[in-house]
Amino acid sequence: MDALTFPLSKRLMVLTAPHAAGGLMLELAARLSGAGELRVLDGGNRFNVYPVARAVRRFTPDLTGALAHIRLSRAFTCYQVLELLQETPADGLPILVIDLLATFYDDNVRLAESRRLLDACIPHLHRLSRFAPVVVSIKLPAPLCADKVVLAEALQSAGGSAWQLEALSAPKTPALWGEED
Amino acid sequence: MGRTLPSITQAFIQEQAAFSRFRRALRREDQLALDDLFASARRHLSAAAYAAHALPMETFLLSMLLEQHKEILRLRQKVDELIGDLDA
Numbered sequence: 299m300d301a302l303t304f305p306l307s308k309r310l311m312v313l314t315a316p317h318a319a320g321g322l323m324l325e326l327a328a329r330l331s332g333a334g335e336l337r338v339l340d341g342g343n344r345f346n347v348y349p350v351a352r353a354v355r356r357f358t359p360d361l362t363g364a365l366a367h368i369r370l371s372r373a374f375t376c377y378q379v380l381e382l383l384q385e386t387p388a389d390g391l392p393i394l395v396i397d398l399l400a401t402f403y404d405d406n407v408r409l410a411e412s413r414r415l416l417d418a419c420i421p422h423l424h425r426l427s428r429f430a431p432v433v434v435s436i437k438l439p440a441p442l443c444a445d446k447v448v449l450a451e452a453l454q455s456a457g458g459s460a461w462q463l464e465a466l467s468a469p470k471t472p473a474l475w476g477e478e479d
Numbered sequence: 480m481g482r483t484l485p486s487i488t489q490a491f492i493q494e495q496a497a498f499s500r501f502r503r504a505l506r507r508e509d510q511l512a513l514d515d516l517f518a519s520a521r522r523h524l525s526a527a528a529y530a531a532h533a534l535p536m537e538t539f540l541l542s543m544l545l546e547q548h549k550e551i552l553r554l555r556q557k558v559d560e561l562i563g564d565l566d567a
């Protein structure tokens with residue numbers, strides 16, 4: 299979160315993380331909602347309002363007002379993702395795109411079709427990022443559709459900045475009586 | 480297309496799980512009292528679902544208070560009856 303310095307600059311940022319950095323994106327949405335309106339485009343049905351509300355309460359007592367600042371749209375297919383991006387106006391509102399590639403990894407969508415749709419999405423992300431910060435979170439594909447990793451790579455290279463977040467492994471507790479293995 | 484919001488029962492279970500470490504640190508008798516509190520909140524899940532509050536824990540806490548107040552009213556009535564019997 300600290301790497302995403304506030305105020306966010308007008309550029310396309312791509313976060314790659316397990317679970318598409320869902321928790322981090324919700325926290326970011328909560329922080330931004332305290333400052334004004336924002337758009338959230340949810341590509342993986344990950345936007346859970348309860349954690350957002352809890353986070354908002356930490357920043358401001360005006361819970362309803364802050365939540366009303368969030369304009370949420372969900373897409374349930376990759377075609378809907380493209381349509382959402384096409385229809386999103388470049389009006390200067392910060393945009394968070396959560397788990398953009400979730401529906402692109404769908405087994406029923408061939409790689410070539412996913413690639414075509416993503417290639418159509420990227421110019422819209424660039425269009426939007428000229429007027430407002432655009433933060434996109436993605437996860438890597440599951441082993442079953444590992445060939446679709448090219449989609450994540452394409453998006454990472456399209457971003458003005460790209461971060462790869464990794465879960466920290468739990469620190470090993472030292473044994474009380476020396477080596478116990 | 481799946482659910483876009485956890486059900487109130489799921490939210491309740493998550494909130495209860497969030498206090499599991501707190502519960503574990505309590506004495507056994509206090510653990511039972513805490514379980515009673517959550518059980519009393521569970522009785523009002525349908526009302527909590529209807530309220531659709533952004534912070535469901537606040538509704539659960541109010542449900543606990545509601546059951547506590549009902550208990551106080553019931554005990555107060557009982558005390559009044561016993562006092563009336565003594566005066567008679």
